[in-house]
Amino acid sequence: MPRVACLHVxxxxxxxxxxxxxxxxxxxxxxxxxxxxxxxxxxGQAARIVAANxxxxxxxxxxxxxxxxxxxxxxxxVARGRDPECERAAQQALLEVxxxxxxxxxxxxxxxxxxxxxxxxxxFRGPEPELQMARALATSAARAGLPAGVGLAASKLAAxxxxxxxxxxxxVPAGEEARFLAHLxxxxxxxxxxxxxxLRRWGVRTVGDLARLPADDVVSRLGPAxxxxxxxARGLDPRPLSPRQPPPVFAEGLELExxxxxxxxxxxxxxxxxxxxxxxxxxxxxxxxxxxxxxxLEPDGYAERALDLPAPTxxxxxxxxxxxxxxxxxxxxxxxxxxxFIAHPDRPRQAQLSLxxxxxxxxxxxxxxxxxxxxxxxxxxxGSPRPEDGHRPERFALVEYQPPPPPRVRPAxxxxxxxxxxxxxxxxxPIGLEVLTAAxxxxxxxxxxxxxxxxxxxxxxxxxxxxxxxxxxxxGWWTExxxxxxxxxxxxxxxxxxxxxxxxxxxxxxxxGIYD
Amino acid sequence: MAALALSxxxxxxxxxxTARRADVERLRAGLPAALQGRVWRARELVRRPGEGPxxxxxxxxxxxxxxxxxxxxxxxxxxVELVGTRSSGRFALxxxxxxxxxxxxxxxALVDLGGHLxxxxxxxxxxxxxxxxxxxxxxxxxxxxxxxxxxTGGFPLVVVDxxxxxVPGGRGEDASWLRLARTAEAHRASLLVAAxxxxxxxxxxxxxxxxxxxxTWRGKGREPxxxxxxxxxxxxxxxRGARSAPSAPSAPSAPSDHSPGAGIELERRSA
Numbered sequence: 001m002p003r004v005a006c007l008h009v010x011x012x013x014x015x016x017x018x019x020x021x022x023x024x025x026x027x028x029x030x031x032x033x034x035x036x037x038x039x040x041x042x043x044g045q046a047a048r049i050v051a052a053n054x055x056x057x058x059x060x061x062x063x064x065x066x067x068x069x070x071x072x073x074x075x076x077x078v079a080r081g082r083d084p085e086c087e088r089a090a091q092q093a094l095l096e097v098x099x100x101x102x103x104x105x106x107x108x109x110x111x112x113x114x115x116x117x118x119x120x121x122x123x124f125r126g127p128e129p130e131l132q133m134a135r136a137l138a139t140s141a142a143r144a145g146l147p148a149g150v151g152l153a154a155s156k157l158a159a160x161x162x163x164x165x166x167x168x169x170x171x172v173p174a175g176e177e178a179r180f181l182a183h184l185x186x187x188x189x190x191x192x193x194x195x196x197x198x199l200r201r202w203g204v205r206t207v208g209d210l211a212r213l214p215a216d217d218v219v220s221r222l223g224p225a226x227x228x229x230x231x232x233a234r235g236l237d238p239r240p241l242s243p244r245q246p247p248p249v250f251a252e253g254l255e256l257e258x259x260x261x262x263x264x265x266x267x268x269x270x271x272x273x274x275x276x277x278x279x280x281x282x283x284x285x286x287x288x289x290x291x292x293x294x295x296x297l298e299p300d301g302y303a304e305r306a307l308d309l310p311a312p313t314x315x316x317x318x319x320x321x322x323x324x325x326x327x328x329x330x331x332x333x334x335x336x337x338x339x340x341f342i343a344h345p346d347r348p349r350q351a352q353l354s355l356x357x358x359x360x361x362x363x364x365x366x367x368x369x370x371x372x373x374x375x376x377x378x379x380x381x382x383g384s385p386r387p388e389d390g391h392r393p394e395r396f397a398l399v400e401y402q403p404p405p406p407p408r409v410r411p412a413x414x415x416x417x418x419x420x421x422x423x424x425x426x427x428x429x430p431i432g433l434e435v436l437t438a439a440x441x442x443x444x445x446x447x448x449x450x451x452x453x454x455x456x457x458x459x460x461x462x463x464x465x466x467x468x469x470x471x472x473x474x475x476g477w478w479t480e481x482x483x484x485x486x487x488x489x490x491x492x493x494x495x496x497x498x499x500x501x502x503x504x505x506x507x508x509x510x511x512x513g514i515y516d
Numbered sequence: 517m518a519a520l521a522l523s524x525x526x527x528x529x530x531x532x533x534t535a536r537r538a539d540v541e542r543l544r545a546g547l548p549a550a551l552q553g554r555v556w557r558a559r560e561l562v563r564r565p566g567e568g569p570x571x572x573x574x575x576x577x578x579x580x581x582x583x584x585x586x587x588x589x590x591x592x593x594x595x596v597e598l599v600g601t602r603s604s605g606r607f608a609l610x611x612x613x614x615x616x617x618x619x620x621x622x623x624x625a626l627v628d629l630g631g632h633l634x635x636x637x638x639x640x641x642x643x644x645x646x647x648x649x650x651x652x653x654x655x656x657x658x659x660x661x662x663x664x665x666x667x668t669g670g671f672p673l674v675v676v677d678x679x680x681x682x683v684p685g686g687r688g689e690d691a692s693w694l695r696l697a698r699t700a701e702a703h704r705a706s707l708l709v710a711a712x713x714x715x716x717x718x719x720x721x722x723x724x725x726x727x728x729x730x731x732t733w734r735g736k737g738r739e740p741x742x743x744x745x746x747x748x749x750x751x752x753x754x755x756r757g758a759r760s761a762p763s764a765p766s767a768p769s770a771p772s773d774h775s776p777g778a779g780i781e782l783e784r785r786s787a
Contacts, residue, residue, distance in 0.1 A: 357621055359622075359670075361623050365670050369665050369670075372665050376658060377654075381652040381653065382649070382651050385638070396634070397635075403646055406622065420605065420609070423611055423634070424607075424637065426634045466741055515731075
């Protein structure tokens, strides 16, 4: 059995808070969980004390008290709510302490960290190298601002119990876990409430009392939970250490022999780095969702840039195109003497093939295609179109293209002949026009366009054969860019059908659509 | 493949095969309409490598004139050129093709050189906008490059609309269009190029021309006028290597410039 050390920070919420605000150590400090009475939106659970420091405990504060009760006991109480950010940082610091000793570290959460220390005692001299190692662990944790107890045993549970004892560090000799646990109160094993009550009624007070009971009888009466507790009491921990895997770092780079000024030689070197990177991603079944490029410049300094991809891809050519476009748009401004790429990995999208329905686009190929289109055309020119609220025909929205999966069975086509719909090509932006108008017999009616002419490049012009309108459109009068237009449908002498409008604010004419 | 073809030929002359064919026909008749076209005999399955399943070589767009002229719809793996002047109904056909593909659950892409798409109008035509990818290039060069990316990306329908004249970037090089036609063929994709004038030259397997007939106006005399729709005419100018489909007896067997064509009625949904 490998030797396992446990770092245990008692009252972790309080310790994490004191690590961030050490000046509060001399005050009566309590950390509470829940909602303060009188706080806005305080409809949740009442604030209760989770942990208190020694000064506050001496004054009579106990975990579980409401904040009001605590304030009644200690008038000058400093109360702080639980801070997840503080606790996350403290846990990370504890993990780093453990990883500075051993690469095999398990995160036990809430101020508990396990690490495998087999063979590490050889780094410490003296009569009791294991004890020295445990002391070194405690010292490192204290240096990180966390007062941790240390326990060493052959199982995680025994190490944890040992770390929770006041006489830290505590060493449990190999094979003596059961004897070590035997004299401890049963509560140290933290049994379930109902199970603990049953054992109390049986007269089981210590861990040893439980370990001495026949295993079969315990299982038949208490079930699997009792079996696990009984095994634990005998020093048999069923849960081995499961070391935490550090996230893989996908980085590739190169130190150049001489500084590069032109883009092409740099891209030549970058291509091979990107190909290596994508091969590594492929090996792990991952794709690149974000690419970071760090350029080391001459004589000193760095240029950093990040490329967000519309969808995870592992196509080196696409990534290289994106890098090229980014560098062309924002040159680093100094010769480059080294570079590194870091890929943020993500799972590539998967497609479900269908037997009867239309085929689905391969997510990997779609991602690559979209990335290459973005690289070619830039943002705002590729996406899935959506109509926007309002009446201005030139307005639209583009959203990310994520087609839903195709139907499992191809829908039957519409039966019978279908008529086409007359639609208009929207002219973005609208083309300015010179329009001649004539009064109509009805004096109250607005004048009717009789002739239209546009700049030569637009090619719209001629006498108006038929005109239909006006239809007024007013939108956004409360905004900074209101629209007040009078729309006409006109047929010109050359047969062209146009949608034109007069801007009621400026009086100018525009064509914003061609019926086609 | 050879073994399969031989067995299918033998199957055609044996009485057992006749019974099997009848069985297949009976099976087809008993299936829902959506699945009838998905059951094939071995002989029907013998096809060239790279071809899609039988019955899926065309994409019908539900406009009778268009589908009739193209022997059932847009061919897969070919470049079809749609030429038309302003207000000739060219854009309506583009949207109809996109609507047909997206409603059938397929993804489609529109390379819109002029940025003319009105998403609301596309929705009214029946387009499923979630399946439609809109690409808005600035120049013809970008449009051609983007089209090739879309074809190699696996889009079963790519429509290139070059907008109104003048097309920014001119006609493009013949080699570029040939390359696109080859890419469409390799990926079994339908490529529809809608342009104000001929651009694809010999790369186009079919060339259709939309011609202006007349707009339809409601209201006479002093009554206010209302644009109600438009009549257009569709003419098949060129059809290279078209195989007549048994289900479309009016397949273009002898295409010529004097093809009688077909009328298309386009109506306006709302004023």
